[in-house]
């Protein structure tokens with residue numbers, strides 16, 4: 001049974017891809033899903049309908065809401081929200097639960113979020129904080145948007161693909177983990193403050209340990 005490592009961009013997991021190619025390992029499959037929820041849901045849905053892996057690990061960088069998480073910090077995402085899917089109503093954002101198009105606890109949601117029920121977290125990742133995250137189509141950079149997300153969801157992290165991973169894997173009944181490292185803070189956009197190399201280095205270090213550990217256990 002395979003382990004699938006899914007990432008939005010090749011750049012985020014390039015060190016792991018190179019290492020896997022050198023090792024000639026065949027039991028780990030790389031899936032580049034593209035950026036955003038729609039491309040991730042499509043890529044995962046298509047792949048998982050062919051046959052089911054033992055585990056999908058989505059690996060990527062993310063924005064952090066709090067300075068308590070240093071750049072480069074790794075975390076596992078436990079709860080995910082589709083945070084910009086809804087309607088604007090008299091200056092207020094309403095999600096699909098609020099406007100009655102989705103029902104609380106409808107499969108695969110728990111209340112209004114997507115919970116990862118996976119309990120067999122590898123030792124190499126067991127020490128990581130387990131956070132709530134929001135998934136968005138537009139990287140948040142306006143104070144009003146950031147305040148709204150914090151008020152509504154109390155997130156630790158923001159990405160563009162996490163909720164799609166949870167949604168697809170819960171529907172397909174495939175175990176999954178979402179591993180993220182912090183590349184930037186969710187704030188007014190200033191790419192010069194991002195540290196993508198550090199986030200990618202830490203992400204791939206943990207990915208490699210996870211793959212080695214996963215291999216030894218079977």
Ligand SMILES: O=C(O)c1cccc(C(=O)CC[C@H]2O[C@@H](n3cnc4c(=O)[nH]cnc43)[C@H](O)[C@@H]2O)c1
Nearest residue numbers: 008011012035061062063139140158159160161196
């Ligand atoms: O510019 C580069 O060199 C570069 C290299 C690797 C990856 C990138 C990306 O921009 C990856 C996009 C990916 O990152 C996630 N992400 C990172 N920070 C945030 C954020 O603050 N809010 C939302 N998403 C974020 C996201 O999942 C993207 O898919 C660039």
